[in-house]
Amino acid sequence: MEGEMLKGHLDMIVLAALSSGPAHGYAIIQEIQRRSGGAFDLAEGTIYPALHRLEQAGLLTSRWTTGESGRRRRIYTLTRRGRDALTKHRTVWQRFSEAIGGLLGQAGHDAAQYSR
């Protein structure tokens, strides 16, 4: 999928990846790749400024822990505001998706008729 298109929905993608529970940056990226079936080709580093921004907006909280490797690791958790924002994003996206789906479906139908 196009990088610029993805960036426009990055906040929603990150919030959705965190909906299943707290996770650190690398695990969030893994979750995004798993759920999208590897369709999103986004530079992994882009996730971190997004996490930081969402935390500043109060949609996430974070805390340091120590991983199995002994390295410090930051764990992110959705806040109540974050969950509300995700629900809102989901509703808007579903409406948008249905509208575009209808539009493209109709366009495909018209194109098929013309070609007959």
Add this chain to the structure above:
Amino acid sequence: MTQPSIVAEYVDTLTRELSFDIGLANRVRQEVEDHLWESAGNTSPEEQRRAIAMFGCPHEIAAQYAALSVWRQTRRTITVILVAIALVFVSMKLRMSWYQLLHWGLSAHLQGVGSAGLVIARGGFLCALATAAIGWAYIASCQAPIRWHAAFRVQLRRGLLLCLLSVSTLMISVTAGCVLTGLRLFEARTLASTAAIPLMSVAVEFVLIIVLIAAIRRAVYRMAFATQLASRVD
């Protein structure tokens, strides 16, 4: 001597780009280092290069952080200004109450100067408060973008101008208050214990002004750094 790893070199580059915000740079260093080592899986140079390639360009990532850092610093600056204005208000009220308690007024021939000084001090204070309130509302309405861009820079610059205007008028107010205090002390020809409270309140107000100037300076510095960083990425 051991060679620094490819991951370490990459993290160094990224944190160097973020050196304008030490706290952020330290946090990013630990977080990114953990990510890259987990992604690489082992210490082989090929795996490290692959992890770095997937992570992205350090300048591009630093530019994304820069937008957030400058936005946060500007928001912090306007909040500090509002707190300082509240403290200056308390300090001025305390000084005035002290004068009333001691019936410490200005003599008749300085009444005119005193009235003018009071008008300047109050006017300056109200201007500072109004400008800071507008600035706070304006900055609160700005959202940090995914990456630094010219329109966002213009928004933050306007916010900082409001900060500067607020601090300038507050400085005029504090200076007027300081002159009036000086006149009272000059007339009373005293530096005794009764003068301690007015002197301390004026000193506190000037210290607050210095703190505010430093906060604005820091925000301007970060903005200049972020602009430079973004121009390099573009």
